[in-house]
Amino acid sequence: MALATLVNVRPWGAEPVDIVMSGAAIEAVVPAGRASVGGExxxxxxxxxxxxxxxAHxxxxxxxxxxxxxxYGGEATTQGRIAHERATRDGLGIPNAASATAVLREFLRHGTTAVRSHVDVDLGVGLRGIETVREAVDSLGGAIEVEIVAFPQDGVVRRPGVLDLLDRAASAGATSIGGIDPASVDRDPVAxxxxxxxxxxxxxxxxxxxxHDGGELGAFQFELIIDRTRRSGLHxxxxxxxGFALGELPAERRQDLLDGCAETGIAWTTVAPPRTAPLPWLGMRERGIPLGLGTDGIRDLWSPYGDGDLLRVALGFARLHGLRTDEDLVHAVELASTRAAGFVHRAVHDLVAGARADIVLVDAENTQDALVRAPRRQLVISGGRVVVRDGELRV
Ligand SMILES: [Zn+2]
Structure with missing residues (x-):
């Protein structure tokens, strides 16, 4: 195993340490100056x-x-965007490995080392999108890990054949299959x-x-999902x-749905979009409901926005939910890192022995300061390997 030691860094703003890496993993974290430096x-x-x-999304x-x-074009509704994307993407050569690689490189440049990506699976592209993303990931030589959700963007039961595609994707390595607004897209949530x-x-x-469905229509689908999860082997x-509805419902209704999610182990991801109702994130934290942050699509036919910086998404989350205390600001950064481990099937993701050696260095006083300024990523290490130095990609 190749040995390398990252010397003199302050994990989460604590006292300086040296981080000893063996291959792709962190082997030890010791007070600065105590590591017997071998290798790089x-x-x-x-x-x-x-x-x-x-x-996580x-x-x-x-x-x-x-x-x-x-x-940007098309009608500004979920259905309008689905139709616009299907009418326009082929002419733009979407999906293609070069663009997917460009997105992954922006993620890496900003210190993201693991991704859960939804990938469209529909009657038009079949499973080609998944192959394209795998090609992009391979081209980066393991610098970023991506797990795939086979995503039926265009609907499921309204498009006969899509369930078979999801089945094939799942048997060919997708770690999850997706769904979309069972009521408003398919108009048949049960099916x-x-x-x-x-x-x-x-x-x-x-x-x-x-x-996406809000209000009572969204709540109804929450109940269906909770009920099925309870009866299935998918706890x-x-x-x-x-899950925008959860931010819009009266408090009592919201508590019931959160209790149901906690009981069945349902997790949550959000991209904390501006102009949406805040989520009951404290209720989720109290109940141990996993919450992950994501960029959603960036520079695509759904939205012109996004630069791939998850720290800025965490900042958006903090602002949308009015976080102020040091504890809560640090929590927002944890949501973008340690607390999201389960979304990419990692048992542990932190600056501790045994974790994958994924480390981001920034010039900041502490974690709170890093969150509110989202400064340049000085150094990014992924799987024990330097992939960004002085803010510039090395892959
Ligand atoms: Zn999405």
Whole structure:
């Protein structure tokens, strides 16, 4: 195993340490100056060290990154965007490995070392998007780890054949299958959920369902998902993405749904979009409901926004939810890193022995300061290997 030591860094703003890495993992964390340095020595310069960021909700197949600017178009509703994307993507060559690679490189540049990406699976692209993303990941030689959710963006039961595609994707390495607004997209929530749960159970994969529907319609689908999760073998393997309804419901209704999610181990991802209702994140924390942050799609036919910086997403989360105390500001950064470990199937993700050696250095006083300024990533180490130095990619 190649040995390397990152010397003199301040993990989460604590006293300086040396981090000894063996191969792709952290072997030991010792007070600064105590490591018997063997192999490569990397000077950390006393900078703040954080674990690599985990992007728990991305769409790396959808982007036109690397191409000339594409004006936003289509009707500004979920259905309108689905239709616009399907009408426009082929002409732009989406999906393609070069754009997916460009997105992954921006993630890496900003210190994200692990990603859960939804990848469109539909009657138009079949499983080609998944192959494209795998090609992009391979081109980066292991610098970033990506797990795939086979995502039926265009609907499930309204498009006969999509369930079979999801089944094939699941048997070919997707770690989860997705779903989307079972009520408003398929207009048959029971049939969509029955189909998805059957595939997930048969193929022993997780479920990650986009739920944009708000208010009571969203709440109704929460109840259906909780009920099915309770009756299935998928305890702890179901994620709801967005779930805007939860921010909109009266407090009592919200408590019931949170209790149901906690009981069935349902996790949550959000991209904390501005102009949406804050989520009951404290209620989630109290109940131990996993909450992950993501970029969603960036520079694609859904949105022109996004630069791939998950620390800025954490900042957006903190501002949307009015976080002020040091404890809560640090919590926002934990959501973007340690606390998201489960979304990429890691038992531990932190600056501790046994974790993957994914480390980000920034010039900041402490974690809170890093959050509110989102400064340049001075050094990024992924799997024990330096992938960004002085803010510039080395892969
Ligand atoms: Zn999404």
């Amino acid at each position: 020595r990397i000077d950390g310069g006393g900078l703040l060290a954080l674990p690599g960021f985990i992007n 991305a769409h790396v197949d959808k982007s036109w990154w690397g191409q000339p600017w594409v004006p 969509q959920l029955d189909g998805l749960f059957a595939v997930a159970e048969r193929r022993d994969v997780g479920l990650d369902i986009h739920l 702890g393997r179901v994620t709801i993405s967005h």
